[in-house]
Amino acid sequence: MAILQTKQPVKSKLEQNRLINCITDKTFSISDSNSGETFSLDVSFKGANSRWRNWGREYLIQWANGYTDSKLQTLSARKSTIEMKRNQIAKLITWATINKPDASLASWSEEDVFNLLKDIVFNNIQTPERKLLDSSLQFIGKDTLLKTAWHISNSGNLYRKGLLSDGYLGPSNFESILSEFEHDLTLLECDFKEWIKGGSYDSVPLEVASLLLLEAMNTIHSDEAKAVRAYFSVQRSALKLFPESVFKKGNTIFNQVVSGKAVNKQFIQAAKRIENFLEAVQAQFKSLKGSKDFDPVDFVINLGGHKQLNNKVKEIYDACKIIFFCLTGIRVHEMKQTDSQDYYKDDDGVWRFKTKEDKTQQGTKQLRAIGGLAAEAADILCDVSYITKHDRKDGQSTYLFGYYTAMKTHFGADEKRVVHDGAGVSRENFRDRLIIFFNKVVDKFGDTVLDEYRGIYPHAFRHSFVDFVLRRFDGNIHEAIRNHFRHCINGEFTNTYTDSKAQDQIEFAAQQKYMAELVFEMVGEHSQDFTGPIALFIQREVSKFEFVTEEDIGAYINELKTDLLHVVPHEYGYCLVLKSRQHLAKCLDKKTGIAKVLNGCFELCSGCPNSLHNKASHKENIIRNVISHESFLEKFPIKNTPQSEVSKKVVQNGNKILAEMEN
Structure with missing residues (x-):
């Protein structure tokens, strides 16, 4: 047959x-x-x-x-x-x-x-x-x-x-x-x-960017954000529960379990699944160091529904975007197309991204480094999702800044081919959400704080990034921001996004502006807080004015701007190189006559005529340097070696700087 x-x-x-x-x-x-x-x-x-x-x-x-x-x-x-x-x-x-x-x-x-x-x-x-x-x-x-x-x-x-x-x-x-x-x-x-x-936009003023950044940090570190992360983490696991059962109102089994009421025997297995889900959310919240007196389950189920949950997700994403804007210098079109799969974590804690930089690199993927708060924000962007966004076993792509929280589309979708277009990655959405976050900060702190600043644009943060880099060791900058930059301060991280001609101009303009601020402080009421050869030089020059007015100083600062070559911040002080004083630099290349300022270190800079120090910003780090070299001299068995001579000089210079700070 x-x-x-x-x-x-x-x-x-x-x-x-x-x-x-x-x-x-x-x-x-x-x-x-x-x-x-x-x-x-x-x-x-x-x-x-x-x-x-x-x-x-x-x-x-x-x-x-x-x-x-x-x-x-x-x-x-x-x-x-x-x-x-x-x-x-x-x-x-x-x-x-x-x-x-x-x-x-x-x-x-x-x-x-x-x-x-x-x-x-x-x-x-x-x-x-x-x-x-x-x-x-x-x-x-x-x-x-x-x-x-x-x-x-x-x-x-x-x-x-x-x-x-x-x-x-x-x-x-x-x-x-x-x-x-x-x-x-x-x-x-x-x-x-x-x-x-029209045209491009000026930088976001530092005080505005700082306020937005601090609010963003408060948002991602809040118990509410940790509760949302815990919820999505469990929903990507074998313990997941269908979202409608979590947010459904009425006398459901879920509500009975939450309230501790007895459950009919025929629903025991369902009740056990719910108990396991709730315990997992609590455990995940605890692992994120959530507050002991905050109940993540109670917060999530009382949001009012899945729509309200998504609104909370958008708030968290907004905060993460602000952190990236302020602390990475990344362009919006790079953020839009950054793939969640395109990063990995090094042993030193630095995250490395590959992004398609269409504007300047002909579309090839460039490796970008981020650390600290930005790396934490990247983690959170991956956490708040119904699907696995990073390190997917099937190799599927997801947008780092894309929302994957649509219940019908993404819940339980890791086991099958997922639509990975991701909502919220248009340029317009980035701009819209920035305005929403900005207005929320205005409402919270009052119009008087931000009254004169309204025209905020994502691209403007690229300029502000340089301001944060220059001030990363400033005692007036929030400790969390300083800690962020300490993750990778030796060139790569702070220079990754300052590699184009346009960015060079932005960077130099920021240096001129920062130098002007430093000069005003050197000759103002805080003048005694500044020590070092270049600070003394500037103070002497200003003292030559018979009548020192703001206008007089302004004219002198304009001269300094014309003469400026570099302002380089370090943990232990500033390197301020003027064209007229470049020949005095300890890092001078005698063949080219150029100061190699990126080679700076405390051993070299502490005795340089182009250095200055601020008591509030640098004293603690100078003390640490001195103690470190004193300890080396005490424990090193062989005296009068080149290494010991360097340490002796560092201790001598360091103590001299500290003494000047106390006079």
Whole structure:
């Protein structure tokens, strides 16, 4: 008897030869022009009608310079760039669907364009991917507006060349329209003159960045954050419970177990699972050093529901982002694409990340080092998730800054193929959440604290990072921040994000600013707290003014700024090198005449004419250095060796500095 076989479906020739990247497709398959890797681009454009969806896909194909192979319909573009363009197009066609559903772009009037630009400026366009209720932005920047509006004028160029089925044919000098928005922007407390200038943003003032950073640290170290981490940790284990049973109200078995009530015998096994879950949450909370008088279970189940839990998750993520902004100098687009799999922990406690640095490194993965609070924040970002984000056995990728807390999508999903797109990794989301965190700090501490500062942007923290690096040994900086930088202070960590020409300019400007602050303190009421040859030199120069006024000192400081080469902070003092005094440096390379300031150490710097010390910031470390060398001299059996002579000199110089601090 013949064995009957189930008839297998046979792919038709049409299916086998189906073209990719058609204007009716919901996703495009694109080759990254940098890495060569193939990625999928979501072009479903759910907020638009079919007419505008197809136009949006057609436009993106032409924006990418058309198909690289017309027969195969392949596309090539830089991943991060085309994703950004896709988001901009989504805004335009969502607006067009609502306001001009059937009208061609060629028929749009100047008034139509004005209304579109106005809705973009005031952030009135809601797409399915971006809910306005979750956004705190009342208006967007001029540059962002013009980058989005550019596609309107570009559509006309493509339409005239016959490359696009429809395009705008009216005037495209959109910048001339912007003055019409001045009144409404001013009502929103926007400095219109600054807004119209556009461009990059100044650094976040140090006092503002410090306040945000301290609030972020308080957030991640709070018992509430530890309770959330404990909950998700157990939910990734074999002891997990379906979230709806945890948050469901009413007389459930869960509530009976929590309240200690008797449970019907037929539910004993279920009750035991719940007990194990609760014990595991308590144990995990304890391992995170949560307070003994704080009940993590009580906190989690009384949040009110899974939506409220997710709101708490967002608060924790916001705090972690602030820590990364302040203490790593990382760019937003690097944060967006940082893969949770792309880091490992060294024996010295430093975490090393690989990120695709599209802007300056042609898309190749660069190794980045972080330590201290930033490494702790990375841990927390991985902890607060229903799926395993780091060190996955199946090798699947996850975004470090992506949310994986959607109950239906991610709970219990580690055993299968997981959708790892991750919510919350758009540039807009980073900006929105920063504003939300900032406003929360304003509400907590009052308007008077931050009254003069409102225009906060993620990129501005890249400038502020240098301020923290310069002040990492300053006695006025919070101890937690100083401890953070001590994890990896010898070059790599503090220089990792200061390797471009633009960053060099930022760094030098910060050095000039910091030097000015130090000089004012050297000749002000705290002048006695500063000792050392360069401090004495500056104090003598200032004393030459017959009448010392702030204006006099300001003019002298401007001269010093012109003469400045380096301000390098150390645990034991500052190296302040002026061009006119570089030849005095102990680290001078005699062949080149250049001071090698990165070679600085207490043994070399303690006797250098370009050194200065601050009592509050450096006294303890100088004492430690002196004691260390005294101990070496006491225990070292062979006297009058080169090593012992160095130690003798260090002890002599150190005691001299300490004596000056007490005079």
